[in-house]
Amino acid sequence: MTDLLEVVFSATFLITVIRASTPLLFATLGGLISDLGGALNVALEGMMLIAALTAVVVSVYAPWYVGVVAGMGAGAALGAIMALFHLRYKADVILVGFAVNILAAGGTVFALSLATGGDKGTSINLQSKAIPSIDIPAFEGIPVLNFFTGHSALSWLAALSVAGIWYFLYRTPRGMWLRGVGEYPAAPEAAGIGVNAVRAWSLVASGALAGLGGAQLAMFNYIGFTRDMTAGRGFIALGAVLLGARHPVGAMLAALLFGLFEALSIVMPGIFSWIPGELVQTIPFVVTLLALILFSYRTQRAERTLS
Amino acid sequence: MTDPILKATGITRIYPGGTVANDGVNLTVRPGEVHAVVGENGAGKSTLMKVLFGLEKPDAGSLTVNGQKVDFTGPKDAIEAGIGMVFQHFSLVPSFSVYENVVLGSEPAKGISFDRAKAIATVRELSQKFRLTVDPLPAVRRLPVGQQQRVEILKALYRDAQILILDEPTAVLAPQEVEELFTAIRALTAQGRTVIFIAHKLPEVLEISDRITVMRGGKTVGEVETKDVDESSLAAMMVGREVSLRVDRAATTGERALEVKNLRLVAGNGVTLADDLTLNVHHGEILGLVGVEGNGQAELLEAIAGLRPVAGGSLTLQGTPLDELTVLERRDRGLASIPEDRIAQGLATGASVAENLAATRLDDPRFVRRGILNLKGIRDNAVALIDRFSIRVGGPDVDVGTLSGGNMQKVVVARELSEQPQILLVNQPTRGVDLGATQFIWKSITDARDGGAAVLLSSADLQELLALSDRLVVFYRGRIVAAFVNHAELTSETLGAYMLGIETQTPEAMAGAMR
């Protein structure tokens, strides 16, 4: 137990938490944006996966940031496809989301084998690039301050995004439109706001954010692509949206919580080797489930209070 | 004669599914006038307004505003052309504040940020100028309906609407609120704005409008100067025949059926919805629940139906305390309920008419034996009820969602009244239902009463309450503030004063009408 505490309070563990949380945070913010606009985006998983592959393949031929932007673009494009089918052709958004996930699971393997010349497992014979980490040598070795060094550039971007999205939602007209569209679409419609356009943009933004999450996963957490590398993170993000009380800061806390448990599930086998690996792996999912129930119960009560 | 500010010519709109809602409709509106559009339910008034506001694209016909031909692709275009619209159902975001709702869509900005201070100031200024008093700061879901409507009007004025369309604005208002609205409308026309006004209550139309366009069956059947018509000639134009909506009141009443004593109803957060409600209903009488929507009448009905927990006091049905009974057990004791919103509460759209007609009696051996459905029994029941209540429908297996509003309401009424109820809860029985159907539904309710049902009736339509009720109680802020035995001299104005809390009855006067 003391071993565990020692590990948990080390700076490297905190850095691991941030690293594990970053892709989740992007996906969660993506889920948040579309959810606020009134469309539950269950395709985060597939968007991340396709974005991860795109980022990796593009970064072979271009600088890292182009890879990141390409991943973001791939996510955004999928968001646009969802918008097309959901808004234009009135397909249920959950079904459209699942279609994207299925497309991603098969399509990425198919595309990977084309990109690598037959490799269906990993991209390791592609020389993809990494997102640089931002090291601040002056902080190293200094308690507390050392927590601020060694993170991915995208982790900083994620933190900025939380602030940016908060500002956008609660301080700008367009953010107000988005919230209005999600809450009661007839009102913005009658006010001359293109409800479908707002929703479409929210899906595109959602995809772009999920895409950033995918890029972080494939260009920092691990450098390269392997099949199914998102491993359920998109769905955990969906839980995190609900858990974060549909607020960007809440989303961040939820993503950090999951990052924490993912990191714990990684260090635990080293410390408690007697716990079967499979059971340790269930931790993030059990935590999501319990947290979801707990938070639903609390919001249910809060909502009763409002009405 | 001035040039028209708005002119619609030959507007035709056919909905997918083939309903011809507008069939070559013409409308001419002059600047600065209040122009009323009247017609029965389904005559096509709302559709025409939606066309004027760019929400529906006409299949044929043309629009001119200020002599310019226009072609709207959406409300945005209409707003730009100076048209504003207040819908029958408000379009406000409930959690947004008044000022946020008013400016939504064209917000004042400082840089990229929303300029709150300016928005608030603008809203204050507008509400003073047009005598539409409302506090810009609270969230609209906390406001009473009348105020929400002012927010809607402010929204249109904020966009500098020269022509303001009001679709049935008075339907949800108490008489005094109607007066306030009319004052505001006069203030508007005095400042050169034009108002198009839709209403079903002809006296109101006659009071506020300058000219009237009458629609029937999707067509314009006439345009008249208000000063040239009276109520009966207008009604005849609308319906094409004489109509009478007279009902006889019960002469006698029987046993006490339902006792409500010191009832307290509380929302989840502890906010009181209704308090200290005490009333009795007897077999063979109709008790009217009067009040502006949201003053506790609907909640009382829900509590009796078993859909809302009771926080204090008691409900007794023929001597049995109600609070331990489930919804089903209450229904077994003869409770029936016609809910306010047929689509949201009264029907399972998507299921068939037959299934809907049996849905409240799934323990009846005619329909279910040992958990297995008796399809024939369910069907036969439907065939009989369709005939008895003259529901216009292709057959018992038709999806109830494809019926017209009036026929949907008849399905609900048929189900609830197919057997003589002991207690009948009725909320807004004829909302959005046309004259013919209204007549039928009223008759069904009074028949149930004559068969011995104790009826609680809530309605936003005071005329309906006055026509049907034997006694009336008035709700204000969750309490009963007045009670009357219905008589010919009782007017909606009297009731209105209590509804708005302007007057309160003395306990003695109230006790006199509380049997």
Add this chain to the structure above:
Amino acid sequence: MSSIRPASALTEVTRVLLAVAIALAVAFLIVLATSEEPIKAFRTFLTAPFSSNRTRGLWIDDVAKLTLTGLAFSLVFQARQFALGVQGQVYVGGLAASFIALSPIGVTPLSIPLGMLVAMCAGSVWGFIPGYAKARFGASEIVSSLMLNYIAIRVVNWVIRAHLAPPGSGQLNSPDFPDASVLPAIIQGTRFDLGIVVALVMTGLVWFVLYRTVWGLKLRLVGHNPTFAEGAGIRANVVMISTMTVSGAIGGLLGAVYVQGRAFGRIAIDFDGNLAFEGILIAIVAKSRPLAVPVVALAYGYLRQGAQLMGLRTDVPTEILGVVQALIILLVASSFTLPGRAFIARLMGRKPEVAR
């Protein structure tokens, strides 16, 4: 969700066929662009499942499993619940059936029926949890059921590895079940086994329950309008929970059919190969109608098997099926005929259509 619109059966079938045709055409274009032997590949795709007894057995085995997962999803979809827990139910059900098969009962004729029963119980527990969490706490069943899937897979894999695998072998599956615990083959030497009969019986049962029992009617009424159902004296929460529980039992049964089937005859880690999820597609295309489920499964199972044989025999990867699946879902779920309808309904004061 699906099946809201009244559309005639004929136009519905036409729409589905059109969707399939478009999806296949796109697949063909991809094959054409990427394969060295496109014609052979596509011919394999379209004809291979019917080529021999063995491949026909594979096809029918898939049909049985797809039917069961399709039924499980149809049931929850009819009640308007988006529970996605069939995969987890398959795992716990499979494990439960394996316990029976590997116990002394495993050599008796009781093993198969008892195994199925126990599997259904296990699956129903797994279905009950998200139902209860939703009814009681309002927890989104989408997320909770997915989490339960992940949990079930890992826990079952652990039990198999640590407790069912022959000790010390390091294998990741149980020993083979005794013959009495393996479904008899209908065509010897193929996977064409009793599973399809189980699936068809279940289809009839689900149809009967949905359309001929009072519980089924309540379920559908709750699916159409829970507020109304409450007012009519139907306890919507109870129906919701029981629906998810019953659907869970079907998922559990599928687990039993998996491990008892001739394809396995034992339990191994990760045994479902994600087939459980394809029930979503089956249910959507079948518009959640139980009697349409096996028909859709038959056709879809054929495509699925064709894609797999194409993956084995040619240079086109099986994963192209993902593209076909996604397109079919998109096209079937879309409405090309009634644009703007939801919007009109909204303005007419109907409840705005919530995303789910």
Add this chain to the structure above:
Amino acid sequence: QEYSADNPMTVALVVHGTLGDKSFFDSAAAGLVRAEADLPVDVTVIEAGNDRGRWEPALADAADQGFDVVIAGTWEMNGFMQELSGEFSDTKFIIFDDTPDFSGGAFPNIMALTYRVSTAAYLAGYAAASVSETGKLGEIFGVEGATILEFAVGFEQGARAANPDIEIVRAVAGTFTDPAKGKEIALAMFDQGVDVVFPIAGGTGIGALQAARDEGHLAVGVDSDQAAIFAPTDPEQAAVILTSVEKKIGDSLYTALEMTLAGDAPYGTTQLLGLSEGAVGISMNEQYETLVPEDVRAAITDLEAQIAAGDIAVDSTM
């Protein structure tokens, strides 16, 4: 039957997974590609994918299509192959990394190739423990399966032989396809003082190798000479792989096909291949020479001889 360039022997390798693991299956496929170039054989690689339900059909399909020789690997496929061998008695089957029970002359058309991989792992463990400065090694398993544990037991025994106080941590990733997870596990291990990792976890393990590269620690490769695989595209990665435990599946399959063509292949028996047959071993490449000190290398050569001679008994799970 005589085979020639015009009438080649048709061979199918059924991979129960996909190619691209950079170790196990790729090694088998590479051997067959070499065989196709040198010998009168026509090779088809069939990827059955990761769905267990599809493995048996894939093998049966290969037999059904009339290939002369059908090859598959591990205990996962062994049972299926045994069942099919009766029905397709004219087809020759080769199973690698596991064996059926041949007693009583059963399965005359199957040849089994098994590898004493723990012997090679022993050497790698010795090397790893010798270069470790912290005295702490880490193993990362894809799953706790037989083939995986065979590596682990040898590795651990060898490590203890070099340093009786050596500490070894094991972690199970639960997946062969999540390199991000492999990387995180390795990073956590490094944080806990491990300085050499031995990932036996397919694609997941590649993440662990990457962690070693990024953190400047060392790693031991698995199945193939992984330093050689990375050297052309990622020399930094190659530079931290001190050696790899090689299971020379490709080479052994090549030999097996050669023997089959010559007609002297011992079908119906198990070929137990160890250090002496050259079927397993550790990579003694440029990285090995750089990273492992001269004296340790000498000791390893010595140990290799002792194992081959049977003087050292290496543990095994088989």
